[in-house]
Amino acid sequence: MRIRYGMVGGGPGAFIGEVHRMAASLDGEIELVAGAFSANPSKSREHGERLGLPAERTYVRYQDMAQREASLPADERIHFVSIVTPNHLHFDIAQTFLEAGFHIVCDKPLTNTVEEAETLCRLASEREAVFAVTYNYSGYPMVKQARALCADAALGEIRRVAVEYTQGWLSTRLEAEGHKQAEWRTDPARAGVAGALGDIGTHAEHLSRYVTGLDLQALCAELTTFVPGRRLEDDAHLLLRFEGGARGTLSASQISVGEENRLSLRVYGTRASLEWRQQEAETLLLRHRDRPTEVYRRGHPYLAPAARHAARLPSGHPEGFIEAFANLYRAAGRAITARDTGARRDPLDLDFPTVQDGAHGVHFVHRAVESGQTGGWVDATYTLPGTTRLAAE
Amino acid sequence: MRIRYGMVGGGPGAFIGEVHRMAASLDGEIELVAGAFSANPSKSREHGERLGLPAERTYVRYQDMAQREASLPADERIHFVSIVTPNHLHFDIAQTFLEAGFHIVCDKPLTNTVEEAETLCRLASEREAVFAVTYNYSGYPMVKQARALCADAALGEIRRVAVEYTQGWLSTRLEAEGHKQAEWRTDPARAGVAGALGDIGTHAEHLSRYVTGLDLQALCAELTTFVPGRRLEDDAHLLLRFEGGARGTLSASQISVGEENRLSLRVYGTRASLEWRQQEAETLLLRHRDRPTEVYRRGHPYLAPAARHAARLPSGHPEGFIEAFANLYRAAGRAITARDTGARRDPLDLDFPTVQDGAHGVHFVHRAVESGQTGGWVDATYTLPGTTRLAAE
């Protein structure tokens, strides 16, 4: 069964929309058949045309798309919608499509308030919808290997986590120069309560939680806005306490001149430690106490099933960002098939970040902002309302 | 205009067929609509089905495919065929489709004899066909940057070239254990006169020629078959002389245990030198005589047009093998559009390895084998028959 989807947002010039489309279609299992790419009618139409969509399935208002797609025959209408708009629109769009009976893939941060995120969790649960949130870095095979090593206690008990996501592209006031991506990301009305934290810090938080399985207990944040005139923080550094006693640090910065997308994770246990960096995404270092460091590489038979399952090419032919992103889409697509057909799938096929992960992220960002404002430690534990049921899902 | 293609070969289990399909479709400009995936009828049919092709366009014999596709209306039939079979079949298939009026994308080495390669050059020229040969490593943005730096004389006059493509996967006699990829690659009847040289050495040769623009003048090769029972060399090391006086070394080895796909190129000029390695494909080092080494990275505005044009993602989000391969397909697709519609395209859109490059490669492999057998230097200059006309193309 080929999965059909529509996209909201991702019009001309939106880098991330293009990434979503390449990722979704990479394996030939998912097909773009509809879209509301822009609130500007002619832009949306032209974009749809460029993508080879029939005119009648290129929409301007997402509400129309939800309504009309729902009215199409089951073998024609979209299975899910992919939401790639600025943050403040996620909630309304997701709610609309959930209520219209569709599955969802939504960009992060999921929503601009915790309440909205929890509403989506509840709705998704009620509607039995598959709801993926694009914490795409968890799609890298070697990140999955890292998670497997932690789960297998290869590291022993975890003591220390160091995660970082830093960039330099917002080191000047790009938003004042007509740079659209910079504009909405630095605008509280659209980006929400946070800048760097919401845009990339939430990726770092998810990555560390995904790999270690540890929940946060408390955090202490230092948020700074370096670029004059900017209204949201562009640099954030956090001290973290995890349940069970592990300690951590998290840095998210967009004024780190010269950094491209420096996402890295290190986890130190009582027996061994691991290090992964997006810039060398195919490599995972496992450092031991008393024998040589091991260099795990994507594509080898010695890897954990989750890491092998997430790879497409032989080792040494580099995979990258799109393949990692595609893993998320592929898993969401297969989960949708499973949900809709009742077929059973290998759990390896269903490994993607969910609406609950999205809620976790929104909660994290809000607590970090609170800590940054008060200048001290704040509680960061989070229990999703109705978690019991969701966990059983 | 969306380009349609059919595939010959690339049935179940053939890694490279899957790569070709992901690469061809990545940008949404090229669509798979037909295929003769296997000589086994049921395998070919099932494979076509899995790929979503209608039954009537899944063929068993490529001859039937050529004939029937040619009989379809112009807006339905394939524009080109992608040939991903073992080497010994390339020639017949390519000739058949050229004669049936189609464009071609063909795997390397192009053919098993120089004569066949030259016949294809002639035919492509006569038929005014676009004919790409998948020297896919030239699709990497930083390889294009390397080429631009050489062309701009950033290195000064080139003195030394060191190119290497080494792997370890054939360090044991896999071909005796039912490993299909190993079987045909080590079988003279299918692989041709050479093993490692034809499979990967030809990539190294093309990469160095593509980047430096230098033609070979002479070579001295040492070919060795290390694995007992194997019939083709699995390890090759060459001394090279280029026209103009530059010197070089080329290593192609498939018994280099522990190497994944170690493809690297270094070029030393009178003023600067460069180094690129597939394993860190996003990085190009430019070493200067009297100032700090520069690290060129994919995705930056400071790059040459060809390198910028070949990138899809922001710097720091790794691209890889598939994107490089996709660049070849995209360029071939656009060249086909230009040829068929008469539209003019930016030369940047048309940068792909051609049938002439393929002939160069076949010639190189044969001369290397000759040198290996005689144990000394051999002439390696090569002038394609009818080059003048082809160059004007």
Add this chain to the structure above:
Amino acid sequence: MRIRYGMVGGGPGAFIGEVHRMAASLDGEIELVAGAFSANPSKSREHGERLGLPAERTYVRYQDMAQREASLPADERIHFVSIVTPNHLHFDIAQTFLEAGFHIVCDKPLTNTVEEAETLCRLASEREAVFAVTYNYSGYPMVKQARALCADAALGEIRRVAVEYTQGWLSTRLEAEGHKQAEWRTDPARAGVAGALGDIGTHAEHLSRYVTGLDLQALCAELTTFVPGRRLEDDAHLLLRFEGGARGTLSASQISVGEENRLSLRVYGTRASLEWRQQEAETLLLRHRDRPTEVYRRGHPYLAPAARHAARLPSGHPEGFIEAFANLYRAAGRAITARDTGARRDPLDLDFPTVQDGAHGVHFVHRAVESGQTGGWVDATYTLPGTTRLAAE
């Protein structure tokens, strides 16, 4: 003039004593002529003998050494003493030798209280003694290059500093297994108020201050003791605020399994950023906003005078820890010659960390401990008593 010195501490098995001796003698300008290597008379004597010292200049009590050396003719007695004992002894020894008229090279942390550190500052100033503290990492040529780049505003205005010194060797309770180095470092009576912070965190603090020239304003620390039974923290993470508004993070950890001596510094400015790591000590990365990253390497003419002056070998022949340490000794030795002879020296010859840097470090450690205990931000500004006069020194 060859400089003569005596050593206190550094007996058999003390790794750091051996390092000091190799470093001091590397350039042939400084000579070991006396020592009180151990409180155990026979150990001290044997050690002195092994080092080729005459019996009459191998002492047991450092007090005897100070007194007797002071009584020797000027062309025979030591110029300075090198103090390489556990921390708690530094103060008494340094005070004794200062009062006896000698110059000092002392290990870090300088003392166990701020008051002691300030006393030594005052004494050194009164006696016009040269007093070096072995913040040896500032001796690396590429660290000096980093400092020069900051001073020249190559980075623009500094916004962010990330410094880290992490190790794994104390991840188990080595101190309970008779490991002498571990024993005193984890014993509050000998190590002082801090564990990891005093042992390596103070190096990180000095390194960042040396390179950036920025003073601390406030800090917020999280100190943890992971190894059961241990009495001092073995893991510390700090948020930093610098005067002028820059932000920073500092990690010092000795339970980071698999890390050897991971000392790294990154500094981000408005124009460029730099990164240095001890593990690749010969390399300094300078990342720009709009052109390729530059790789500065030790030994090249393009480096700043301070970096060139600190190098002994051609680029590409690796220098390391001992040479960096030797730079500190060489500068201290030359400062002593200058002080004692009144000769003028090039400022490049006199670049070493001083007793004031030592006091800074002690103050930093105490504030970090205070923050760790109170769990919040504390003031971290520090003005040395009598700084005006010392600065004029």
Add this chain to the structure above:
Amino acid sequence: MRIRYGMVGGGPGAFIGEVHRMAASLDGEIELVAGAFSANPSKSREHGERLGLPAERTYVRYQDMAQREASLPADERIHFVSIVTPNHLHFDIAQTFLEAGFHIVCDKPLTNTVEEAETLCRLASEREAVFAVTYNYSGYPMVKQARALCADAALGEIRRVAVEYTQGWLSTRLEAEGHKQAEWRTDPARAGVAGALGDIGTHAEHLSRYVTGLDLQALCAELTTFVPGRRLEDDAHLLLRFEGGARGTLSASQISVGEENRLSLRVYGTRASLEWRQQEAETLLLRHRDRPTEVYRRGHPYLAPAARHAARLPSGHPEGFIEAFANLYRAAGRAITARDTGARRDPLDLDFPTVQDGAHGVHFVHRAVESGQTGGWVDATYTLPGTTRLAAE
């Protein structure tokens, strides 16, 4: 017992003389007590003075040094001479000191003819002299680890060796600009029959032989002189055949712009492969067929005895070129003690390159030059005259 030595050559401005002195004295076991630093009397005298030598032991003519030192009391005179002059002088000096009863440490290439090298072998044997040749790269701990891994068959049977030593400093005609180091190295009268090969190629040859234990059987060389006006080759590339069937490549180039001292070695066996690079001298990669690559690092207990024995610092505090060089001196010094006192030493203490290694190197260079001139394969087997006896040493 402290070992005393004198130096011939190494006057003002001679980089390598300074290196020898730092290396010799690093461990406090060897002391410089005499020298004939320059044929220019005042230069030699001033240099000796600068080094703290008494005037009567600073010589102008090495012959005088040999004669007078031999006449001194046994507990005063030098034990060995260190010869750091240009190549053409090595033979006469070494012969003179051997005949005067001294041990020798001599720079490479040992001599300018094979006959001279063999004469020195014979003389050393007759005189029972310790004779070290400064193939200093074999002093790196991780090179010794590589050798131990090969000896332990961790790699299985060796199939392929790739060794390279490339530099860029002679990419222009420095010798015409008064650059002394360049002058004699490019002058056949002083450097001998080869340029790059004699200066650095011989290091590469020794390194590969030291690590693998394999002897050469045949070679095919391409030698080029790129810089106009230069009289010796500045670029050399060789194909190698080893006894037992292994194949190899060796590159030595001094016109490789941007390379500092790129010395690297890779060895591929049937089971595993290793890679070492001087630029990251503390790391040795061991790549396996079916498990993660291992990163061996200097300073760890898991290393082979020879590698542990050759280290001075904890892992992570970088050691470098001087320490490697010092290992050679320390071993030679201990061998001298053993020879002179009859004491037994651990074989680990006696691991240094000998006069026989030096003869091997000279033979290798001559055969490579012969091959370069004739343009084909030449026999490269070498059996030292009287090897049996020497081997029993």
